Amino acid sequence: MSMTADNPVRNGVDTATLFATLDAVKGNNEIAKFQFRASNKWVSGTHSRSTISGFYGAMQEMEHKNVHVVDADHPAVLVGDDNGPTPVEYVLHALAACLTAGIANIAAARNIQLSEVESTVEGNIDLLGILGIGSGVRNGFEQIKVSFKLKGDDPEKLRQVVQQSAARSAVYDIVTNGVPVVIDVEAG
């Protein structure tokens, strides 16, 4: 990692590279168009496995350093074998991870010291929705609560960093505002 006096590595964030990336994107907006992917394969019952490897970005096909493999399942109480977190728990994880990465980046860019970031994400869901029993009960979470604990710099500065992270978080936007989803089926 490169380091300069003005743009050092802070909080594990290489701010020189971060600012260079920003400059590169400002010079050519095409660099910012990304497509992320997951390939999922049903194993048995409610158990499935996703492989996450290739993505498109910075005007080229790219690959993760390693192929990431993640399992999802239902716990026994929801008639599964509990071979992995439930799909909805992955959404909570994604939200925490996105906000936390943003906190680290924004704190580093603002020269704010960060020593600890922990969060608990809770999502309330009434399964009457997915079970098709309750009328007017939605299928997904009714509400999500994220509780952060941060240590490092001045508390007010840290609170502003969290606020800015939410204002620039991809997953926060997806989860709060929704995304159009198209489903294509090839059956035979």
Next chain:
Amino acid sequence: MSMTADNPVRNGVDTATLFATLDAVKGNNEIAKFQFRASNKWVSGTHSRSTISGFYGAMQEMEHKNVHVVDADHPAVLVGDDNGPTPVEYVLHALAACLTAGIANIAAARNIQLSEVESTVEGNIDLLGILGIGSGVRNGFEQIKVSFKLKGDDPEKLRQVVQQSAARSAVYDIVTNGVPVVIDVEAG
């Protein structure tokens, strides 16, 4: 697993337990109120780790069979160390896994044979949003496309199963319709 002639294990789904669960919930709606959780801890830079263990459901505190630990990070091109999938890729995985679990359950309940379910989920995102460069560019995915390949029973029946799964999927609802998110910060 219990098996009866009418409600056998199909596609790895214990339909007897599935129908018994439905009956139990119809008898007492309180059973269906769940709270799922993820606890996340920042590691360094854009790398964080979630622990998924306890949840509330069926009127009691419960725990997964094993504690599930999942890492998230950014790839090098997004100034990370690539120690795990990106948060947005976890959303794609969650969507595929939720729809696929639903497909297996619904096919089993309808006595529809299922031998293979594969899907690729693609999410397009313009990073001008999260980088704060483009005005009017959202932070999250602009669109998500899910492409399923199913094998087993009659193609038309399989297509109807996918349609019903989307109509009863928690993550599909979360991702397409959005959820209110509350963020609480304790800093010091």
